[in-house]
Amino acid sequence: MTDVDTPSLRPEILAFYARGQEHARLRSGGHRLEFLRTQDVLRRLLPPAPAAVLDVGGGSGVHAEWLAADGHAVTLVDPVPLHVEQAAAVPGVTVLQGDARALARPDASVDVVLLLGPLYLPERADRIRALAEARRVVRPGGLVVAATINRFAGLHDQLRKEVWFDPALRPRIAAGTADGRHRPREDGDFTTAYFHEPADVPREFAEAGLEPCGQYGLEGAAWLMGGVEAWLDDPERRAAVLEALRLTESSPALLGVSGHLLTVGRRPPG
Template structure:
């Protein structure tokens, strides 16, 4: 199944950040980290790989002008129906926006879906091209340790699965063994290095969910409200700790053009 087929027929992107405890934690922390950096309103935001507009919706509600670019036509049509949001079918590696035209670029999905380093470099180069001087890039990535932490906590890390989990830790190449499509999983240092190579500056890499996220999933959605405040405090406490940052399921890198 291709990436477009997966998102067009195989998944409900609207519920990805609400249907599981760790998804809800990811969404809450992503909003927190983005708003911490771009307070106020009135930014021109290009949401690359923005799918159905899950992030575009709240950014537009915050008073920003948001344009979604995504390769899946059905998701683009849905995003375009959100007040304050425009959308187009496109590719992170070849954006249609002119140079220095965006205040903010979001890459919330392309860096893990682009499994070849050359393609990730092209996407980062395009993001930098369309950003104005001083503009801000937010780039999300999946941790190489996600699969080990998830399957080790939920009881699914059987002997037959161990080689695949060890391989993604060693190489970053995820084969889909725990669900999802094949993807590239980063370390925090690798993500930082890719942004540095792209010529971006002022780079900060944050662990989004912190180390408590697998326990939230095991406890179940009915326990989320009782446990989430502690999980968020834990995530904030170690969000840039070099010894624990890779225990997050996702990273969010923030950089300046």
């Protein structure tokens, strides 16, 4: 196990997630597309059940729930006390409070590590540390799958919501597009975070000792289309949307159009 002290989240990040909004975000509205596509990609990537899956930064258990129902042995780790409390109610999931940068797990003890949030951390050193911890605890040849927010997601989202048309807010959005550092609005739209260029993520994987082996844009261009929420309400159209997004999910030219990206790596064998 790691022998360093468990780090703490920045106060504004902890305060944002302590509001409890994540519990409902992926379960309703247009954000379901992020959930459905994450589920779709992971079900194709993960080894057959039962695999030992460590869901780091797993929030209230929105993904741990279906992973456990699929037959995987899931342990969820999250630094937010509210998330730990919520996830503890998910059947078949072991829940621990902890931080991605200092996992209280033995070396080479799981088949898969999911980081569906820790790479939002604003400092590169923290992201590399989280990836290195994932490499440490996953077995040789095992998978590490990490989510990142794409560099232009904020710009696209604020344009879609017409926030961009407010001249007072435009400089903040433009600055984040330039350097990847999300600067929250006073109304708490999100929290301090880093938005990646797709090509930067494999470099972070490699620096942590992982072999990058694939990237998947989750929402494609569909999240920017006005009808997406109604499409997801219709089972036939929902299936057609998912089929369309699979056609472009790993196209290098389109990776950055998605709001979120999954990057996959392996711990080298031996």
